Amino acid sequence: MKKLLLLSFLIFCSSVFAQTYKVIGIKDGDTVSLLMDGKEQTVRLAHIDCPEKKQAYGTKAKEMVSDLCFGKMVSLQGDGKLDRNGRMIAELILPNGVNINITLVKNGLAWHFKKYSKDASYAQLAIEARSKKKGLWKEKNPIAPWIWRKMSKEEKASNSYAF
Structure with missing residues (x-):
């Protein structure tokens, strides 16, 4: 029975991560909404963890994510895990191969x-x-979002x- 449940879960995850989904909302720099199966x-x-909305660079992070992927189709890369709030945890990949998560860290x-x-x-x-003093690393003492x-x-x- 355990093997059957595991197999079902793996099939579900592989089908979810093999598809593309439309980005319908940007909640903040590290949280987006996708349209998946009509929901x-x-x-x-x-x-990653982006600065909070009221924190320095929080708005810039959200704007970058919006500019890169709002209204576009993306694929997901991950293991199908959910966080404590029931959100799927994944990397967002644009059709041209750009990884949104990596782009945020690089910038x-x-x-x-x-x-x-x-x-x-x-x-x-x-x-x-950090060594190139990009984005939040321009600050003397940036505060981690956590x-x-x-x-x-x-x-x-x-x-x-605000920045």
Whole structure:
């Protein structure tokens, strides 16, 4: 029975990840909505964490994702896992092969989310973006989004500015 369930899950995942889907919404830099089988599906971009909307570079990250893929067809690359909010976790790939997740890190608009990703290529891309002072790495002391989310309103107010 376990083998049958595993096989069914693998077949489902391979069919989901072999198709293309229309991007119908950009929630923020690392979360998009796709139209899948006539229904909206939220996808959390794997391996990365973008600045929050009210955080420096949060708007720029969202704008880049929107410019790259809103209204376009994308394919997904991942293992079919869901996050604690029920969002599918995957990399977004444009028809021309551009990986949205990688593009964000290369441009300094996303952090490598080491807590949930052991992918060394993302770690290296983040190091390169930091050394070139791209995007958020232009800042003297950029605050990681996972730290930002835990900060008090007062702390955020003293660190919030738009770019």
